[in-house]
Amino acid sequence: MNMSRHHISVTVNGNKREADVDSRTLLVHFIRETLGLTGTHIGCDTSNCGACTVILDGKAVKSCTILAVQAEGKEMLTVEGLAKDGKLHPVQEGFWEKHGLQCGFCTPGMLMTSYWLLQKNPNPTEEEIRRGISGNLCRCTGYVKIVEAVQYAAQKMRQPEAPVPAR
Amino acid sequence: MISKESIIASLNNVGPNTLYELSKRLILLIPASFDYVAPRTLDEGVKFLEKQGDDAKVLAGGHSLIPLLRFRLASPKYLVDINRIVGLEYIRESDGYLHIGSLTRYADVEASQLIQSKYQVLSDAAGHIADPLVRNMGTVGGNICHSDPANDLPATMLALGASMVALGSSGERVIPAEQFFVDTFQTALKLTELLKEIRVPVPSAHTGSAYMKLERRVGDFPIVGVAAQVKLNAQGICENVGLGLTAAGPKALKPKGAEASLRGKKPGEKEIREAANLAAQDAQPVSDLRGPAEYKREMIRVLTVRALQRALERARGGT
Numbered sequence: 001m002n003m004s005r006h007h008i009s010v011t012v013n014g015n016k017r018e019a020d021v022d023s024r025t026l027l028v029h030f031i032r033e034t035l036g037l038t039g040t041h042i043g044c045d046t047s048n049c050g051a052c053t054v055i056l057d058g059k060a061v062k063s064c065t066i067l068a069v070q071a072e073g074k075e076m077l078t079v080e081g082l083a084k085d086g087k088l089h090p091v092q093e094g095f096w097e098k099h100g101l102q103c104g105f106c107t108p109g110m111l112m113t114s115y116w117l118l119q120k121n122p123n124p125t126e127e128e129i130r131r132g133i134s135g136n137l138c139r140c141t142g143y144v145k146i147v148e149a150v151q152y153a154a155q156k157m158r159q160p161e162a163p164v165p166a167r
Numbered sequence: 168m169i170s171k172e173s174i175i176a177s178l179n180n181v182g183p184n185t186l187y188e189l190s191k192r193l194i195l196l197i198p199a200s201f202d203y204v205a206p207r208t209l210d211e212g213v214k215f216l217e218k219q220g221d222d223a224k225v226l227a228g229g230h231s232l233i234p235l236l237r238f239r240l241a242s243p244k245y246l247v248d249i250n251r252i253v254g255l256e257y258i259r260e261s262d263g264y265l266h267i268g269s270l271t272r273y274a275d276v277e278a279s280q281l282i283q284s285k286y287q288v289l290s291d292a293a294g295h296i297a298d299p300l301v302r303n304m305g306t307v308g309g310n311i312c313h314s315d316p317a318n319d320l321p322a323t324m325l326a327l328g329a330s331m332v333a334l335g336s337s338g339e340r341v342i343p344a345e346q347f348f349v350d351t352f353q354t355a356l357k358l359t360e361l362l363k364e365i366r367v368p369v370p371s372a373h374t375g376s377a378y379m380k381l382e383r384r385v386g387d388f389p390i391v392g393v394a395a396q397v398k399l400n401a402q403g404i405c406e407n408v409g410l411g412l413t414a415a416g417p418k419a420l421k422p423k424g425a426e427a428s429l430r431g432k433k434p435g436e437k438e439i440r441e442a443a444n445l446a447a448q449d450a451q452p453v454s455d456l457r458g459p460a461e462y463k464r465e466m467i468r469v470l471t472v473r474a475l476q477r478a479l480e481r482a483r484g485g486t
């Protein structure tokens with residue numbers, strides 16, 4: 001039995017994807033190189049920065065610190081899966097409206113963590129937001145605008161039908 | 168477990184200009200090849216370890232092991248992923264113990280009402296390990312089996328008087344926390360054993376506990392940390408005290424002199440200060456990038472005072 005290569009099947013943004021991977025392939029490399037979904041970033045090699053954050057079976061995790069084979073049979077959401085039918089997810093809209101980014105490198109990870117945070121806690125305080133995103137490092141913004149973006153998204157998601165202020 | 172010697176040996180392997188060589192070696196940051204197996208039952212896992220234990224590493228949350236593999240400080244032949252074993256994630260009280268399945272994630276410990284109400288030192292500590300993303304993956308068992316002196320849970324388990332339930336092919340073995348932590352990256356667990364669960368004695372009335380951690384920034388390993396549990400009697404006299412020190416020596420330390428100094432006393436400011444001085448004396452911190460040894464020793468003293476104060480407040484019914 002060959003235990004160094006594995007056939008895996010993962011539901012990625014709603015679509016079933018299959019591939020052969022090495023035991024040692026990291027999930028982030030599988031996402032970027034095998035699936036071609038380069039929205040998920042690699043910002044460090046030390047499991048510190050959170051740029052690689054994806055949602056795996058409902059939990060925000062660092063995809064650089066998980067093996068691809070561990071995702072077998074699981075559901076994964078990457079930043080490419082947030083927008084639906086050409087419409088930005090409220091979290092994305094928040095970052096757009098509140099200018100929650102500068103260079104944008106940390107943004108995919110920030111979006112995924114914010115998405116997870118709001119699923120768990122639809123009405124977070126500023127402190128809860130800051131604590132919630134503490135595993136995602138941003139070298140540009142100083143976080144103030146990111147926190148505002150998450151607050152915007154939280155409000156939008158709580159009142160999905162409320163009219164959106166014009167830009 | 169990954170021994171200190173094997174890490175030092177692998178660092179020595181890279182030649183005289185260690186840092187430069189190491190940086191060249193680290194560019195890849197992809198683990199060496201290994202075979203991966205994912206047993207579905209404990210029995211299957213233990214059988215595999217019985218056969219291949221010497222060449223295998225258990226993969227739990229992976230948040231210490233995968234970085235070690237990437238840096239090639241560990242290159243096992245087999246990785247035994249226990250994440251597919253059903254029934255290793257649980258938190259429940261029965262038979263006078265809190266039972267925590269070894270695969271229970273920090274996030275679940277942090278969120279547990281039971282733990283928040285009776286084992287506060289554990290929710291304090293679990294809620295301050297790394298960051299929320301790490302806490303979604305990291306496991307109580309992995310934190311303990313890794314036995315990094317900077318891991319927050321070993322000292323917590325020492326303060327709580329916990330025991331570890333090891334499972335091997337010949338059955339279960341219960342190891343008290345004091346004997347479990349042997350040295351840096353070394354535990355009493357055999358290569359052929361799995362850690363199955365952690366058992367914490369259910370605290371009696373008038374017991375309180377707390378964890379104090381000093382970090383350079385949120386999400387970092389501690390500079391130092393102190394875990395405390397205090398049990399009072401109806402007269403407010405200290406019946407029992409458990410302490411544990413994080414990042415204060417080659418492994419998590421139990422400052423016994425400090426514990427003994429409080430027993431049988433009504434703990435006031437003077438008694439707490441005395442205990443904290445003894446704890447700081449017992450500590451063996453080393454100077455590193457998180458600060459010089461003298462600073463850490465002083466911080467252990469300060470945090471011991473604060474952890475005891477908080478534990479006492481909780482024992483007396485505050486939160």
Ligand SMILES: Cc1cc2nc3c(=O)[nH]c(=O)nc-3n(C[C@H](O)[C@H](O)[C@H](O)COP(=O)(O)OP(=O)(O)OC[C@H]3O[C@@H](n4cnc5c(N)ncnc54)[C@H](O)[C@@H]3O)c2cc1C
Nearest residue numbers: 225227228229230231232297305306309310318319362388
């Ligand atoms: C950015 C970052 C910050 C961190 N900050 C902190 C911090 O502040 N405090 C802290 O305590 N930790 C911190 N950590 C480490 C983290 O808590 C790890 O999760 C933990 O040290 C190991 O637990 P794990 O479940 O991830 O185990 P793994 O990494 O999977 O395993 C660790 C070791 O334990 C062994 N093992 C695991 N489970 C078992 C078992 N059931 N039976 C036998 N052997 C087993 C493995 O073989 C391996 O040798 C941090 C990690 C990162 C990446």
Ligand code: FES
Nearest residue numbers: 043049050052064
């Ligand atoms: S790439 Fe930095 S945490 Fe994953």
Ligand code: FES
Nearest residue numbers: 102104138139140
């Ligand atoms: S916007 Fe540049 S790192 Fe966050």
